[in-house]
Amino acid sequence: MSTKLNAIINARCPQCREGRLFKYKFWNVFKFSEMYTHCPSCNMRYEVEPGFWFGAMYVSYALTVGIMIVGGLVIYNFFGDPGALGYVVPITLTSLLAVPFNFRIARTVFIHLFSGVEYKPEASQTNN
Numbered sequence: 001m002s003t004k005l006n007a008i009i010n011a012r013c014p015q016c017r018e019g020r021l022f023k024y025k026f027w028n029v030f031k032f033s034e035m036y037t038h039c040p041s042c043n044m045r046y047e048v049e050p051g052f053w054f055g056a057m058y059v060s061y062a063l064t065v066g067i068m069i070v071g072g073l074v075i076y077n078f079f080g081d082p083g084a085l086g087y088v089v090p091i092t093l094t095s096l097l098a099v100p101f102n103f104r105i106a107r108t109v110f111i112h113l114f115s116g117v118e119y120k121p122e123a124s125q126t127n128n
Helices: 006-009 052-079 082-095 099-114
Strands: none
Touching: 006 099, 052 082, 052 099, 082 099
C-alpha cells in the first residue's frame, strides 16, 4: 500500500496511487507539463471539473514565494546583504529553473489535497 505522501512525491493518481500523473520526467524541459487525461491504471479522469487546474496556481504561487523568501534569507546570511541586483538575479534565476518542478508539485499537491478523490486500493485491480 502506498501512502499519500509517497503518491504525492512520485506524482501518482490520488485514487489508486499507482498510475502516473505526468507523461514525461520533469527534466524534459519541453514536455514537463504534459499530463495524462485519465489514470493509466484505474482510468480516473484527472481534471475533476473544467478549470480544475486553475486552483493549482495558488499552490504554485505559495511555492514560488517560499523559494524567494528562502533565497533572500540565504543571500542575506551568507553573502553579506549585497545590493538589489545581488538579490534579484539569483532569486529570479532560481525561480525560473524551478518552474518544471514547481508546476508538477503544485498540480500533484492540488489534486491530492483538494480534489475530493478518496484512495481506493481496489481501483487499480478493477481495470487491470
